[in-house]
Amino acid sequence: MPPIIEIRNLSKMYRIGAHLHKDETFRELLVRTLRKPWVRRPSPLAEATGYSDDDSIWALKDINFDVEEGDVVGIIGRNGAGKSTLLKIISRITDPTEGFARIRGRLASLLEVGTGFHPELTGRENIYLNGAILGMRKAEIETKFDEIVDFGEIGRFLDTPVKFYSSGMYVRLAFAVAAHLNPEILVVDEVLAVGDLAFQKKCLGKMSEVSQGGRTVLFVSHNLAAVQSLCRKGVVLKEGRLVFNGGANDAVDHYMQMVSGPGETSHANVVDLSRAGTRNRKYRPLLRRLELLTDNGVPLLGGIPIGAPLKALIHFRLESPTPSFDVGLGFDNLYGQRIFSAHSAYEPKRVHEVREGEQVFVCEIPQLTLTPGEYKLVAWVEISGGVVDLVEDAARLTIGESDFYGTGKVPRSGTCALENHWRLQ
Ligand SMILES: Nc1ncnc2c1ncn2[C@@H]1O[C@H](COP(=O)(O)OP(=O)(O)OP(=O)(O)O)[C@@H](O)[C@H]1O
Ligand SMILES: [Mg+2]
Structure with missing residues (x-):
């Protein structure tokens, strides 16, 4: 049997600044999908204009792989690696610049919020x-x-236009539709970043049900544990190129090696702090490494939803026997305001002992309830209450929207979400 998805010499160029290939409206998508072209050809516009190299980037470059019927394939890679672009081409939301993706089957896709539904229509x-x-x-x-x-x-919102839905509700319905309408191929892009944890589990359960029913699933996620448990196969993208195609576990290993290597930027979940450029010169480099993990020790990549747990491992060095040392971890917004500080001295069960050499402090935050956005992490070491090393912008952390309160009302205003209870008297 021929493969259900065949990807040949697929490349996609985006023009930076000009949104020539900006996403189509739902109407355009509908019209094109109903025409069901089997093969996507390079857009004549892109061919005709031939941009120069400096105002364009290759989001995908020369990708080749096949997906067999019934395969469950995880697609992983760092931010900007081209994962969403690949799924958009496969879902025919956007055209490739070169090459093609041949699809043999009915395909339902759940891409970024905003594609797939018509905002004016009801659920x-x-x-x-x-x-x-x-x-x-x-x-x-x-x-x-x-x-x-x-x-x-979505219960009572069934007859409400989806433009009034919260992003959580929107994704819940979009996922339900994509997973239940019996597609032969299900394409899911990072839906888990948006929903709350309970919904994430439900989605994973449903996807595994769909895949066990023999249907083909393509799944993009930064949640490597989810990829490992759900997928049998894995594809790793790096800067638009396919660098690994094989078993899911091997793909995750490959990816982990790739991101823990030197020269990675601060969005990786393991950051080398020993030579950080954002360290003030007056400090000796005692901080070695910062590792960020979420639920059950899963490497934190791409962000976590509001209220998810965060575990930070801070590796540092003490140059001589030191009786009194502490470590701090600050969360700053992009305006440089300190939103929250975690500190080993806040730990009531903190044991003080003399230590020397390589140390690791583990910081656990059971619920990180900062509002959605990007935060800069600042790490420092104190000896006898004085700061002896400090790295600004040691890593970036993205907090995503989630249904934190369980009502579909995503907390967006203010700087943090705190539990609050109401009753009418
Ligand atoms: N419409 C667009 N116009 C211009 N550049 C784009 C467009 N969409 C994506 N890109 C660029 O193409 C590259 C690949 O983006 P893509 O969204 O496919 O990455 P990704 O792997 O899905 O990343 P993430 O993990 O952050 O979702 C990036 O450099 C991105 O900035
Ligand atoms: Mg993406």
Whole structure:
């Protein structure tokens, strides 16, 4: 049998600044999808204009691989590696510049929030519309309808236009639709970054059900544990090129080696602090390394949702026997305001003993409830209460939106989300 997805010499060039290939509207997408072209050809516009190299970037360069029917493939890579671009081409949201992706089957995709649904239509109408795009008859969709609404937990918002949905609700419904409408190929891009933890688990469960039913799944995630548990195969992208194609576990190993190597920027989950350029010259380099992990020790890549746990391992060196040392970890917003500091001296069970040489302090924050956005981590070492080493902007941390309160109301204003309870008296 021929592969269900065949990717040949696929390249995608984006013009920086000018959004020539900016995402189409849903209407355009619908029209094109209904035409069902089997092969995507290079866009004539991109061919004709021939940009020079300096105002364009290759988001994908010469990608070749096949996906067999029933394969569950994890696609991993750092931010900007080209993962979403690859899924968009496979889903026919955007055209390749060179090469093609041949698809043999009905495909449903859940890409970044904003694609796939028509904002003016209600949840109910979008379910029918998506079913129609997948070539299903009304009666077929009706048999799945209740399951979709249940899974998506949108209940009384069913007849509300989806433009009024919170991002959590939107993703829940989009995932429910993509997973329940019996596609032969299911394409999912990083949905787990948006939902709350309970919903993430539910999605993973559903995806594993879909894959066990023999259907083909392509799954992009920064959650390596999820990739390992869900996928049998793995593809690693690096700067637009395919650098590994094989088993999922081997793909994750390959990726881990890649990101823990030298020369990686501060978005990696393991950061070398020994030669950090953001260290003030007046300090001796005692801080060695910062490692960021989330749930169950999973490397933190690409960010965590509001309220998720964070575990930081701070590796540092003490040059002589030292009785009194502490480590701090500050969270600054991009304006440089300190939003929160964690500090070993805040730990009531902190044991003081004389130490020398390489040390690791483990800092655990059970619920990191900063509001969505990007934060700069500042790490420092104190001896006898005085700062002896400090690295500004040691790493960047992205907090993503999540249904923290369980109501679909994402906390966005202010700097942090705290539990709050209300009752009418
Ligand atoms: N519409 C666009 N216009 C210009 N450049 C783009 C566009 N979309 C993506 N790019 C660029 O293409 C490259 C690949 O982006 P892509 O979104 O595919 O990465 P990714 O692997 O999905 O990253 P992430 O993990 O952050 O989601 C990046 O350098 C990105 O800035
Ligand atoms: Mg992406």
